[in-house]
Amino acid sequence: MFGERHPVDDELDRLLRSACPDPPDLDPEEADAIFRSALRQYRRSRPAGAGWRFFAWGAAASIALGAATATALVQPGTGPARVVPGDAAARAPEVTEPPKQLVKRTPPAELPVVRKSIRATPPRRKPASARPRVRKPVRPKRAVVLAQSEPIAPEPPRQPVTDSRDLLLAKADLELARRVEEVRREQALALAPRLLVTAVPPGDGGESETAVHGCDPQYARAAALQADPLGGVTRTEVTVTPDRPEPEVNRVALRPWWSMGW
Amino acid sequence: MENVFAAESRYCVERSAEEAWLEPARHGQPWALEQFYRGYHEQVYALCFRLLGRADDAQDAMQTAFMRAFRELPRFRGQSSVKTWIYRIALNESLGMLRKRRDGAELDECQASTSDTGAAVVEQVAVRSALARLKADHRAVLVLRFWEGLSYEEIGEVLGISLAATKMRLSRARDEFRRRYQEAR
Numbered sequence: 001m002f003g004e005r006h007p008v009d010d011e012l013d014r015l016l017r018s019a020c021p022d023p024p025d026l027d028p029e030e031a032d033a034i035f036r037s038a039l040r041q042y043r044r045s046r047p048a049g050a051g052w053r054f055f056a057w058g059a060a061a062s063i064a065l066g067a068a069t070a071t072a073l074v075q076p077g078t079g080p081a082r083v084v085p086g087d088a089a090a091r092a093p094e095v096t097e098p099p100k101q102l103v104k105r106t107p108p109a110e111l112p113v114v115r116k117s118i119r120a121t122p123p124r125r126k127p128a129s130a131r132p133r134v135r136k137p138v139r140p141k142r143a144v145v146l147a148q149s150e151p152i153a154p155e156p157p158r159q160p161v162t163d164s165r166d167l168l169l170a171k172a173d174l175e176l177a178r179r180v181e182e183v184r185r186e187q188a189l190a191l192a193p194r195l196l197v198t199a200v201p202p203g204d205g206g207e208s209e210t211a212v213h214g215c216d217p218q219y220a221r222a223a224a225l226q227a228d229p230l231g232g233v234t235r236t237e238v239t240v241t242p243d244r245p246e247p248e249v250n251r252v253a254l255r256p257w258w259s260m261g262w
Numbered sequence: 263m264e265n266v267f268a269a270e271s272r273y274c275v276e277r278s279a280e281e282a283w284l285e286p287a288r289h290g291q292p293w294a295l296e297q298f299y300r301g302y303h304e305q306v307y308a309l310c311f312r313l314l315g316r317a318d319d320a321q322d323a324m325q326t327a328f329m330r331a332f333r334e335l336p337r338f339r340g341q342s343s344v345k346t347w348i349y350r351i352a353l354n355e356s357l358g359m360l361r362k363r364r365d366g367a368e369l370d371e372c373q374a375s376t377s378d379t380g381a382a383v384v385e386q387v388a389v390r391s392a393l394a395r396l397k398a399d400h401r402a403v404l405v406l407r408f409w410e411g412l413s414y415e416e417i418g419e420v421l422g423i424s425l426a427a428t429k430m431r432l433s434r435a436r437d438e439f440r441r442r443y444q445e446a447r
Contacts, residue, residue, distance in 0.1 A: 012440060016408040018382070019389035023311035023320065026304070034325045035299045039292060041325075042332040046290065 400435035
């Protein structure tokens with residue numbers, strides 16, 4: 001019976017108590033790390049806070065209120081919409097005519113009004129025993145005659161593309177291919193490296209001095225000459241694209257334009 | 263009598279401290295959650311270790327248990343003590359890990375203390391291997407009773423069962439333990 005203690009229960013309890021293992025010490029830093037980790041997980045899994053809930057409820061309530069106000073103010077079939085001054089609906093164009101589907105049409109007086117009786121349930125069918133038996137006429141069986149199939153004539157050979165429709169399709173294909181090529185080139189240009197080159201073109205007979213950052217010196221020198229043939233110091237942006245032999249040059253003057261001379 | 267008064271006054275101090283952080287912790291205040299963690303992490307860690315037998319697993323279970331507790335704090339109604347409530351979460355987490363565990367090596371880190379004699383060591387090993395082979399809920403109730411020192415009422419709160427059911431489960435767990443222990447000897 002439950003409740004009676006077994007004679008060896010005390011011994012078992014003593015055994016169990018004596019075998020209680022002590023957990024290894026938990027390092028305080030480790031304990032801190034566990035707390036921080038638990039807190040981080042909690043914050044990640046926490047539902048939206050009160051502020052967000054308030055915001056969401058407010059937005060939902062304002063939408064619902066706006067919809068209710070709009071339906072209450074615009075009454076179809078009563079002429080132009082009534083507009084409360086100061087309401088957002090005031091900015092909307094005025095409705096001068098009621099919508100067509102809402103115009104109530106009355107039937108002409110001379111026509112008799114035909115009332116249709118509405119049955120809730122279809123008329124009951126008589127039970128099978130009450131109905132007279134009608135025998136269906138037996139249809140004679142048809143003799144199945146297998147028609148002999150005619151030999152399949154070979155298809156005529158296809159004509160070369162002369163149709164105007166085919167020509168149009170071919171043109172469209174070409175146009176599409178050209179467009180795809182253009183888009184590819186634009187993408188390549190967008191991804192091309194823009195190198196900043198500070199170039200000093202040759203001055204009084206001196207050799208051109210070009211500081212090049214990751215750019216072919218030949219390109220940079222050409223860019224500098226093209227950018228400032230008179231020998232002013234300019235900063236030149238050179239764009240080198242893989243598929244173009246020559247770089248694009250965009251000159252940026254370091255001096256104001258009025259001091260550069262003509 | 264002095265011990266009773268000391269225990270009561272300690273309980274009152276703990277209770278008032280608990281009331282100080284409980285409400286802010288429900289609102290997710292980090293300092294209050296830290297107070298909650300500092301107050302119970304050692305006991306929770308010990309419980310998880312005694313159920314799982316491995317320090318790493320115990321740390322994992324404790325972390326998940328506290329994360330869940332932080333999340334569930336707003337729904338904590340105070341019908342039980344915070345201790346039994348967090349014990350319940352930790353116990354469920356540990357039992358979940360035990361169910362997932364397949365290798366059977368459960369008490370490998372529960373080493374006997376070096377001061378024990380040979381016979382005592384043999385006895386402890388037999389007890390722990392018998393415990394390791396118990397059903398999870400029987401093992402849990404024995405651990406809560408004999409290793410955590412909880413009362414029947416507290417065990418009932420932790421397990422979410424009535425007092426009579428607690429006593430019944432404890433009795434059955436004892437029977438199963440006795441059989442396993444005799445096999446292990």
